[in-house]
Amino acid sequence: MRLSNLSAKGWIITIIAALIFGILSLLxxxxxxxxxxxxxxxxxxxxxxxxxxxxxxxxxxxxxxxGEELWWRSYILPRxxxxxxxxx
Numbered sequence: 001m002r003l004s005n006l007s008a009k010g011w012i013i014t015i016i017a018a019l020i021f022g023i024l025s026l027l028x029x030x031x032x033x034x035x036x037x038x039x040x041x042x043x044x045x046x047x048x049x050x051x052x053x054x055x056x057x058x059x060x061x062x063x064x065x066x067g068e069e070l071w072w073r074s075y076i077l078p079r080x081x082x083x084x085x086x087x088x
Contacts, residue, residue: 006014036042
């Protein structure tokens, strides 16, 4: 796989971007909750048998993010570059 080490500047950009997207997602969830309350639309269930399923969501998102990146970078991208050339 052609994964390279991040420079210090790359790490800073990555951390800032993760914080910005995290804050924006929390803001989006808050606004969506307010809209659900205003429109009396029922919220999806976050609990089953009184146990939160947040851990299931986090595991699913983590597997999706890492799986997609590894699949793309290690399998699909190199084959596309062989077929179509490298444009970078």
